[in-house]
Amino acid sequence: MSAPSAPDPLSSPASVTVVPLGPDAPPGTDLASALDLATGTTVRRLGGLGDFASVSLRGSSARQVEVLLDGVPLNPDGSGVVDLSDLPVSAFERAEVYRGFAPPALGASAIGGVVNLRTPAQVPDAAGVALGSWHTGRMWALGSPRTGPVEWFLAADHLHSAGDYPYFDDQGTEFNRFDDRTPVRTHNAVQRDTGLIRARVGSLTVLDHVSAHHQELPGSIPTPASVAEYSAWRNLLAVSGAAQAGAAVRLTPRAWWLARVQRTSDPLGEIGIGPSDTRDTYHAAGLDLTGRGVHGPWAPVALARARVETYAPTRVETGEVDGTRARLAGTLAVAPEVWLWQGRLNLSPVLQAEVLDHHFLGTVPFSDTPVAPGLAGTEFFLVPRGGASLRPLAWLAVRGTAGWYVRPPDFTELFGQQGSLVGNPELVPERGFAVDVGVHAAPPRLGPLGIELDLAYARIRANDLITWVQNSQQTRRAENLGEAYVRSVEGALDLRGWEWLRSATALTWTLSRNLDPDPTYANNQLPNLAPVEFSQTSGVGIGRTLDLSHTWSWTSATWTDPANVNQLAPRSLHGLSLALSPAPRLPTLRAEVLNLLDVRGMAVPRNPLDLSDDSLVMKPVADFSGYPLPGRTVMVSVSWQDFTKDAP
Secondary structure, three states: OOOOOOOOOOOOOOEEEEEEOOOOOOOOOOHHHHHHOOOOEEEEEOOOOOOOEEEEEOOOOHHHEEEEEOOEEOOHHHOOOOOHHHOOHHHOOEEEEEEOOOOHHHOOOOOOEEEEEEOOOOOOOEEEEEEEOOOEEEEEEEEOOEEOOEEEEEEEEEEEEOOOOEOOEOOOOOOOHHHOEOOEOOOOOEEEEEEEEEEEEOOEEEEEEEEEEEEEOOEOOOOEOOOOEEEEEEEEEEEEOOEEOOOOEEEEEEEEEEEEEEEEEEOOOOOOOOOEEEEEEEEEEEEEEEEEEOEOOEEEEEEEEEEEEEEEEEEOOOOEEOOOEEEEEEEEEEEEEEEEOOOOEEEEEEEEEEEEEOHHHOEOOOOOOEOOOOOOOEEEEEOOEEEEEEEEEOOEEEEEEEEEEEEOOOHHHHHOEEOOEEOOOOOOOEEEEEEEEEEEEOOOOEOOEEEEEEEEEEEEEEEOOEEEEEOOOOOEEEEEOOEEEEEEEEEEEEEEEOOOEEEEEEEEEEEEEEOOOOOOOOOOOOOOOOOEEEEEEEEEEEOOOEEEEEEEEEEOOEEOOOOOOOEEOOEEEEEEEEEEOOOOOOOEEEEEEEOOOOOOEEEEEOOOOOOOOOOEEEEEOEEEOOEEOOOOEEEEEEEEEOHHHOOO
């Protein structure tokens, strides 16, 4: 059974970017940094390699992006944030990044979009080790043996790091530069282990992905922590098959189970509102049935999904379970896809209905009052959407999509208390309407030069957006912000020449506005959304023998709060990587330098609310307020690969 082919931007109405992954990635490259180079994506991380990282698309929150593994959801309906550090690049062939509209067969109606990770059909047996700065080490191995009728794919990855890098600290006195210092980040060690097994027998596929993550929590710069820790365990198991129903319909049934256990230990109350030790257990199980038909110009798709999810927060010190919450969900989608004009015109209307049953969320003790008053009873949502793609020339496509989207608050947003994050049971679902138009061009090569261009304009209008609002120095509470809109212009240009030269440039310009009538937030930019993000990668290579590449990413200053008072510094980061493979049977040597110029602090306006004040102050380079990124980081690896067993 062959793996699905990569989506073609010239024949899809979706704004899609295919990001290549695999064991050939430089040793310092993880899934977060690979996705961050794609247009329309924003990655947030809490440090360096192995630390928590999440992705947003087109200005969405991380929960408004669904992450799938071979089509199986890791956060169905945005039920949580997927930690990208638990998904090693070596285990996947590619990432399909759908910004906004996604194929109906995926069953995802996320406001921001979908990231679908694809495992390879077959890979050469490979293994490698890497060492680097901040006492970082990594080992990985993968292969695709065959035993009788069973085709296997196996992948394992281990990473650990002390995270003891120096960072810029103004000691909370940004107007006084004389007490600035460069201490070493302490209590920041991380260890992450992942494994993936896929077995295929005929049309039956079994997939299991497990990850274990343990991390010391260093706290923010002004409030460091010394004993707080976080650990997480996740397992995704899926069984899928394929059957033919008549000559023109193919059915794909699938059953899946997702378990996630997270523990946050803060015995001294260093990162939360008081001493705590909590363990959150989340389970989700689903049944999917997808039908595809091909009859002349028609290619209809129908999807039915039923899902149950449960959440049980436990106080570890007492063993007390603070109520077990449960929610039932169902999805029904019909997409009568049509191909006209000899396949040059594609019409993809999607009629999707969602149902959520909140009866099992529970009530307040000793009363009949729902624990989540904004989510009572059963809710039905109709989320129609659609897209069209016109291909007037073989190498040129014009596309457009529009649709409604909905995301219910997840259990953490409603009831969680994880360190500095405090839930809010009065939340209501987010709703949004999004449109986009774009063009994709891949003209014939001009002599030795190949060009591929992608441009898109998107507009999202959302109601009751959920965001984490800082309500004290150490805590953030989930709140509905009301109405907001995001407009973005995305551009990507890829160049290839002479079989050895490559260049990829991506630019995203974003304008966001909070339309909440509260004067504190009205007309402000949305938090954690950079107005401008730019990335550029250039490289030269001679087959597998030599590869040299340079990356440059630039991110503008970003607000961290809805009131637009606190601002992160802009950052300009360079990277360099080199791979050398002298002969097919010899090991491959790779080296990568991240943050080549060792940038730890950047200058920002002293008072960004006063345009007449042109004074500057230094702030640390960070993705989240108070969580600095590492300076210059060097990673070196040695890997072996059986080139006599190349994938077909």
